[in-house]
Amino acid sequence: MADDTSIFIGASRKPDDSYQRAENLLLQYGNRHGLVTGATGTGKTVSLQVLAEGFSNAGVPVFCADIKGDLSGIAMMGTAQDFLVKRAEQVKLDPYDFQEFPVIFWDLFGQQGHPIRATISEMGPLLLSRLMNLTDAQEGIMNIAFRIADEEGLLLLDMKDLQALLANIAERAEEISARYGNVTKPSVGAIQRTLLVLEQQGAANFFGEPALRIADIMRTTRDGRGAISVLAADKLMMNPRLYATFLLWLMSELFEELPEVGDPDKPKLVFFFDEAHLLFDEAPKVLIDRVEQVVRLIRSKGVGVYFVTQNPLDIPEKVLAQLGNRVQHALRAYTPREQQAVRTAAETFRPNPDFDCATAITQLATGEALVSTLEAKGIPSMVQRTLIRPPSSRLGPITPAERQKLIGESPVTGQYDQVIDRESAFEMLQKKAKEAQDAEAQQAGTGGSRWTIPGFGNDDPSPQPGGRRAPAPRPSNRQTVAEAAIKSVVRSVGSSVGRAIVRGILGSLSRGR
Ligand SMILES: Nc1ncnc2c1ncn2[C@@H]1O[C@H](COP(=O)(O)OP(=O)(O)OP(=O)(O)O)[C@@H](O)[C@H]1O
Numbered sequence: 001m002a003d004d005t006s007i008f009i010g011a012s013r014k015p016d017d018s019y020q021r022a023e024n025l026l027l028q029y030g031n032r033h034g035l036v037t038g039a040t041g042t043g044k045t046v047s048l049q050v051l052a053e054g055f056s057n058a059g060v061p062v063f064c065a066d067i068k069g070d071l072s073g074i075a076m077m078g079t080a081q082d083f084l085v086k087r088a089e090q091v092k093l094d095p096y097d098f099q100e101f102p103v104i105f106w107d108l109f110g111q112q113g114h115p116i117r118a119t120i121s122e123m124g125p126l127l128l129s130r131l132m133n134l135t136d137a138q139e140g141i142m143n144i145a146f147r148i149a150d151e152e153g154l155l156l157l158d159m160k161d162l163q164a165l166l167a168n169i170a171e172r173a174e175e176i177s178a179r180y181g182n183v184t185k186p187s188v189g190a191i192q193r194t195l196l197v198l199e200q201q202g203a204a205n206f207f208g209e210p211a212l213r214i215a216d217i218m219r220t221t222r223d224g225r226g227a228i229s230v231l232a233a234d235k236l237m238m239n240p241r242l243y244a245t246f247l248l249w250l251m252s253e254l255f256e257e258l259p260e261v262g263d264p265d266k267p268k269l270v271f272f273f274d275e276a277h278l279l280f281d282e283a284p285k286v287l288i289d290r291v292e293q294v295v296r297l298i299r300s301k302g303v304g305v306y307f308v309t310q311n312p313l314d315i316p317e318k319v320l321a322q323l324g325n326r327v328q329h330a331l332r333a334y335t336p337r338e339q340q341a342v343r344t345a346a347e348t349f350r351p352n353p354d355f356d357c358a359t360a361i362t363q364l365a366t367g368e369a370l371v372s373t374l375e376a377k378g379i380p381s382m383v384q385r386t387l388i389r390p391p392s393s394r395l396g397p398i399t400p401a402e403r404q405k406l407i408g409e410s411p412v413t414g415q416y417d418q419v420i421d422r423e424s425a426f427e428m429l430q431k432k433a434k435e436a437q438d439a440e441a442q443q444a445g446t447g448g449s450r451w452t453i454p455g456f457g458n459d460d461p462s463p464q465p466g467g468r469r470a471p472a473p474r475p476s477n478r479q480t481v482a483e484a485a486i487k488s489v490v491r492s493v494g495s496s497v498g499r500a501i502v503r504g505i506l507g508s509l510s511r512g513r
């Protein structure tokens, strides 16, 4: 049975179907990544639930997406249903205890969990271009836009900031083209329209502040269990590109922010990437290469990435080769493509002389899988036909009332619930435009700035020539605005924009690093 160095997954069976032995996943190799695959209804989500429970109990925080809502039950105590008790007996799980897990619910739309946000500058031009499905030429403009924002100290937090920046760039197209290369009004306009579509799809919620702090998904409880962050992804799945880009962003953030830890006794965080095929569907080769690189390097930060998908062929070979811990549920093999998938899946295992892997894959029962994990020295274990243990938490979804209660009690309550809209590119550009307008008006002699300098004789609130009434500014107002602007620039250079400049693997691609 599992001790504190491993997670109990289930029990393997002999060729005559009798009990063989317990199958465990060594925590020490939990950061060597993993793969859970199988056709619809074969037991993937339950296997994910069992793994997440195991990691949490071992003190490892978990992040996972809940595509159908059926993973949410992990927050509630399980009940002794007959088929679960029977399964517990089959795998010699004794005692079969029930448990509820410490779950933090998240939702990009802020409905089924705490809102989860990122800033535009954190997302970076590469991921945004992918999110918006831009052409190469448009992506080039996006890179220029980010450079201009960096150089001019324009903080890009939300979509409004990006819109304002793009509008500004369209106006200055000629000057910018001379400096950076071809930027035309129509091409910027095309990006602006794509951005609008994205906004209409609800993505605007996702961009802004307060942005997710990585520390909040790396929490442990007082009793030493890892928090399980569950991302509500049912609505999100209607925009698969947003879903994939978000998870990719999160992975790259983890990679950027976490320190090197070498080979820890257990992972610092485990990240489950459900419907992982979406990550790679139609992705340009350069992005796939970068994902492959992040997956390879994130290991040394102690992060284990587990891909969950129906078909192992969904995962590019170079990524597949890095997934050490595998749970392969049943696959169908009617069409040639399905047969190919079965063969590929079978070939990735270290063979077991007791059975033919390809045949076994097509015959596995629900909640049964071919399992191979990394053993001593990181060598893959011989594949075993394994009955997966039943979960300790509830099988299936929680009710909306239960969810709201848990959200109210979560440790991040109040931290993300309200949007903060501090001064950023939108406001700064608006101010600049206003100043330019005023300067023009002054030159034309048709009026003055609405802003006056107290004590210099023109702070009289009498009607101006243009019929406008100049407001009487409070004496300290001007200074406060100036101070605020300086602070904001300092902050921006120190934080988001600064980070955009030095962004690593996924963000800096365009800069050839
Ligand atoms: N380890 C297990 N122990 C007991 N029952 C299980 C186990 N795994 C799966 N089952 C049963 O099979 C059902 C389907 O499993 P699950 O929801 O995990 O499939 P899935 O592969 O995620 O399907 P989909 O592709 O539709 O999401 C479960 O609701 C449960 O009744």
Ligand SMILES: [Mg+2]
Binding pocket: 044, 045, 046, 068
């Ligand atoms: Mg499922």
